[in-house]
Amino acid sequence: MNVRQHLHSKPLEEKSNTVMDTQCPFCSVQCKMQVIEVQEKGRKTYQAIPLDNPASQGRLCIKGMNAHQHAVHPDRILYPMRKVDGEFVRISWSEAIRLIKEMFTRIQQEDGLDALGVYGGATVTNETAYLLGKFARVALKTKHIDYNGRYCMSAAATAGNKAFGIDRGLTNQLSEIPFSKCMILAGTNIAECQPTLMPYFTQAKENRSFIIAIDPRETATTKIADLHLKIKPGMDAALVNGLLKVIFEEGYVDQTFIADRTKGFEALQEHISTIELEHIAEITGISVKQIQTAARAYGKAETGMIFTARGVEQQTDGYMAVRNFINLSLVTGKIGKIGSGYGAITGQGNGQGAREHGHKADQLPGYRSIENPEHRAYVAKVWGIDEQDLPGKGVSAYEMLEKVYQQEITGLFVISSNPVVSSPNANLVEEGLKKLKFLVVADMFVSETARMADLILPASSYLENEGTLTNLEGRVTYRPGNRECPGEVKHDWQILCEVAIALGKETYFSFSSAEEIFHELRIASRGGIADYYGITYDRIKQEGGVYWPCPSQDHPGAGRLFETSFAHPDGKAEIVAVDNHVPKEQMNDQFPLYLTTGRVMTHYLTGVQTRRSHTLLARDVESYLEIHPKTAKKYRIEDASLVKVESRRGSIIVRSKVTEDIREDTVFVPMHWGDLQNVNKITNQALDPNCKMPGFKVCAVKVNPLVGTVSI
Ligand SMILES: Nc1nc2c(c(=O)[nH]1)N[C@H]1C(S)=C(S)[C@@H](COP(=O)(O)OP(=O)(O)OC[C@H]3O[C@@H](n4cnc5c(=O)[nH]c(N)nc54)[C@H](O)[C@@H]3O)O[C@H]1N2
Numbered sequence: 001m002n003v004r005q006h007l008h009s010k011p012l013e014e015k016s017n018t019v020m021d022t023q024c025p026f027c028s029v030q031c032k033m034q035v036i037e038v039q040e041k042g043r044k045t046y047q048a049i050p051l052d053n054p055a056s057q058g059r060l061c062i063k064g065m066n067a068h069q070h071a072v073h074p075d076r077i078l079y080p081m082r083k084v085d086g087e088f089v090r091i092s093w094s095e096a097i098r099l100i101k102e103m104f105t106r107i108q109q110e111d112g113l114d115a116l117g118v119y120g121g122a123t124v125t126n127e128t129a130y131l132l133g134k135f136a137r138v139a140l141k142t143k144h145i146d147y148n149g150r151y152c153m154s155a156a157a158t159a160g161n162k163a164f165g166i167d168r169g170l171t172n173q174l175s176e177i178p179f180s181k182c183m184i185l186a187g188t189n190i191a192e193c194q195p196t197l198m199p200y201f202t203q204a205k206e207n208r209s210f211i212i213a214i215d216p217r218e219t220a221t222t223k224i225a226d227l228h229l230k231i232k233p234g235m236d237a238a239l240v241n242g243l244l245k246v247i248f249e250e251g252y253v254d255q256t257f258i259a260d261r262t263k264g265f266e267a268l269q270e271h272i273s274t275i276e277l278e279h280i281a282e283i284t285g286i287s288v289k290q291i292q293t294a295a296r297a298y299g300k301a302e303t304g305m306i307f308t309a310r311g312v313e314q315q316t317d318g319y320m321a322v323r324n325f326i327n328l329s330l331v332t333g334k335i336g337k338i339g340s341g342y343g344a345i346t347g348q349g350n351g352q353g354a355r356e357h358g359h360k361a362d363q364l365p366g367y368r369s370i371e372n373p374e375h376r377a378y379v380a381k382v383w384g385i386d387e388q389d390l391p392g393k394g395v396s397a398y399e400m401l402e403k404v405y406q407q408e409i410t411g412l413f414v415i416s417s418n419p420v421v422s423s424p425n426a427n428l429v430e431e432g433l434k435k436l437k438f439l440v441v442a443d444m445f446v447s448e449t450a451r452m453a454d455l456i457l458p459a460s461s462y463l464e465n466e467g468t469l470t471n472l473e474g475r476v477t478y479r480p481g482n483r484e485c486p487g488e489v490k491h492d493w494q495i496l497c498e499v500a501i502a503l504g505k506e507t508y509f510s511f512s513s514a515e516e517i518f519h520e521l522r523i524a525s526r527g528g529i530a531d532y533y534g535i536t537y538d539r540i541k542q543e544g545g546v547y548w549p550c551p552s553q554d555h556p557g558a559g560r561l562f563e564t565s566f567a568h569p570d571g572k573a574e575i576v577a578v579d580n581h582v583p584k585e586q587m588n589d590q591f592p593l594y595l596t597t598g599r600v601m602t603h604y605l606t607g608v609q610t611r612r613s614h615t616l617l618a619r620d621v622e623s624y625l626e627i628h629p630k631t632a633k634k635y636r637i638e639d640a641s642l643v644k645v646e647s648r649r650g651s652i653i654v655r656s657k658v659t660e661d662i663r664e665d666t667v668f669v670p671m672h673w674g675d676l677q678n679v680n681k682i683t684n685q686a687l688d689p690n691c692k693m694p695g696f697k698v699c700a701v702k703v704n705p706l707v708g709t710v711s712i
């Protein structure tokens with residue numbers, strides 16, 4: 001039922017229902033659903049009904065149930081808008097495209113080809129992500145393209161590539177979770193962030209799986225754990241060294257697996273021999289006894305799975321911390337088997353697919369490298385350009401925004417992201433954007449970033465935009481786009497094609513459907529690590545999704561990875577010794593608390609969409625500060641009162657929530673609000689040197705009750 005279906009087609013004053021098959025626009029589970037539009041007496045109401053599918057098994061969470069509220073919201077941008085004397089005024093598409101052509105051309109003439117930057121997001125479809133990479137390199141000829149996934153998946157992606165030779169979120173299918181006898185959930189709040197996956201874990205518990213959660217806070221996820229390690233923020237790599245110490249000393253290693261399937265074990269063994277459990281306990285805040293209990297439970301279990309998410313990864317050592325969790329899977333041989341594996345829980349709807357096809361500064365489609373001559377030659381041939389015309393590697397998302405601040409990049413095209421709220425050290429980002437000669441933002445709403453634009457382009461929503469998205473399991477799914485675009489709204493891929501054509505690149509951008517783009521993506525990814533060649537729209541529709549890698553149309557797609565070998569040329573996984581890293585910013589007398597950041601169930605990322613859903617907003621109308629009662633008392637903070645939270649970079653105002661759920665030395669603020677409550681005004685811009693992930697999860701702050709007039 002993929003076409004718009006009119007159950008009753010009657011005159012206006014009577015009732016008519018339209019059923020739209022779709023997928024939730026939010027997280028990486030990609031729950032399928034139907035949205036029913038009921039039109040009665042000129043008034044429209046909507047209802048979402050879950051559809052069965054292999055990931056969510058017919059479940060929907062509160063965000064999915066109410067997603068349509070933003071898509072049909074009166075705040076939707078319906079036509080292009082240009083800023084004139086500080087006010088947005090409506091212009092036609094042809095004027096908008098002409099303006100982009102004029103400004104982009106002028107900027108590149110004045111400041112060079114690389115003075116233009118393209119900043120994307122992983123909410124877009126695979127087709128748009130692919131086209132955006134091609135757009136930057138072929139239409140604009142700039143090396144500067146990166147995307148919000150840098151803030152999301154870069155640590156786990158880099159770790160997966162280095163350790164396994166491939167970056168696919170989960171190495172197993174979700175359906176295997178109930179068969180795992182021990183699970184480590186590290187820095188992941190599945191109950192709030194991928195709620196429809198919870199039944200897999202509760203089923204595992206019914207099968208007597210032992211669940212270990214690692215999180216500085218008690219959350220709805222840690223509540224299902226048998227053991228909660230309430231870690232000091234940023235200390236996961238060290239904690240895993242402690243776990244490895246016990247695993248080695250008590251003989252839970254799988255020597256055969258290590259010898260046959262891995263390399264680098266000796267260096268790790270030597271490194272772990274220098275580790276002292278008491279020291280680990282002291283620096284992580286987890287007792288020796290708890291470390292031993294966790295290591296023994298995982299070590300002894302017949303099968304085991306480890307999941308990490310942003311709590312471990314959004315650190316200045318996120319890459320190495322993930323490597324250490326992967327070490328744990330490898331030395332115990334708990335990977336590549338049913339119920340045994342590692343998974344980085346992907347974040348955004350297309351967090352997986354949008355990182356595979358050239359959306360990253362150093363990457364070409366199919367996970368090819370922009371620095372590898374063979375990879376360049378292959379993609380240049382598919383695109384029909386000279387390899388020498390293909391730009392080189394650009395810089396990561398935050399570094400690109402720094403270049404904007406330094407006026408090295410003077411024109412920016414933002415598509416599907418709100419960096420003014422989502423980037424660390426957001427004050428600097430905002431200052432930088434003010435200096436641009438030209439900022440274009442394609443969005444559904446006037447986000448905090450779009451507000452600063454010279455030109456806003458109206459983009460389509462999930463109900464309107466057809467395409468494929470790859471879920472956290474690596475399953476490529478098809479989302480129909482049955483709703484007609486409101487007003488003059490266009491799909492992202494149409495916008496890119498129109499701009500490219502205006503820039504004289506018609507030969508490379510004359511696509512007339514998303515499926516046509518997907519067909520080119522298949523070819524461009526062929527033979528790459530993320531090989532989509534065997535996947536077609538027809539196959540996805542028939543099979544309800546196809547796993548990559550899938551090199552040919554008769555290939556079934558790979559559900560479970562690494563059963564017999566890893567993806568490196570020698571088939572072996574890489575083990576590496578990891579130091580006891582500490583966060584780059586430490587607390588001191590002036591800033592005596594750690595701030596960590598994250599999510600709540602009802603809102604999504606910078607909240608541009610969910611704050612426009614009345615049902616979701618009503619549940620969490622403002623941001624807050626989670627603070628331990630003893631800490632609150634020490635700083636004279638009462639429950640539900642306004643607090644100024646300040647770091648070296650700025651300050652915000654949020655309401656206190658006094659709770660024993662959080663460590664005494666740590667406070668927590670969610671990331672879903674802008675302006676005064678934009679937590680990124682205070683987070684640290686320090687990046688992981690390997691993957692350029694910002695350390696969103698730790699910075700040093702002070703808190704003060706807000707009384708009277710306070711300067712911020
Ligand atoms: N409701 C909702 N769901 C979402 C999203 C959303 O915005 N809202 N966003 C989607 C996206 S894009 C993403 S990336 C995912 C994110 O999904 P998660 O990574 O699960 O979400 P977070 O809340 O950012 O962080 C998870 C946990 O890490 C903990 N943590 C903080 N510091 C540390 C630390 O140093 N070590 C450890 N071990 N844990 C720590 C936090 O307390 C938090 O409970 O969610 C996706 N789903």
Ligand SMILES: Nc1nc2c(c(=O)[nH]1)N[C@H]1C(S)=C(S)[C@@H](COP(=O)(O)OP(=O)(O)OC[C@H]3O[C@@H](n4cnc5c(=O)[nH]c(N)nc54)[C@H](O)[C@@H]3O)O[C@H]1N2
Nearest residue numbers: 148151152416417418422442443447459597605606608696
């Ligand atoms: N402090 C702190 N900061 C964080 C994080 C954290 O845990 N703590 N998490 C980081 C993570 S994991 C992520 S993923 C980033 C996300 O950060 P952002 O990239 O800023 O994410 P969104 O809020 O989803 O912004 C998406 C914007 O695109 C629009 N949009 C949605 N769909 C489409 C579409 O299909 N086309 C177009 N053109 N526009 C669309 C939305 O209306 C919205 O304005 O934030 C990061 N920032």
Ligand code: SF4
Nearest residue numbers: 024027030031061064
């Ligand atoms: S937010 Fe995630 S879990 Fe909730 S309905 Fe959407 S895709 Fe499913």
Ligand SMILES: [Mo]
Nearest residue numbers: 151152347348
């Ligand atoms: Mo994310």
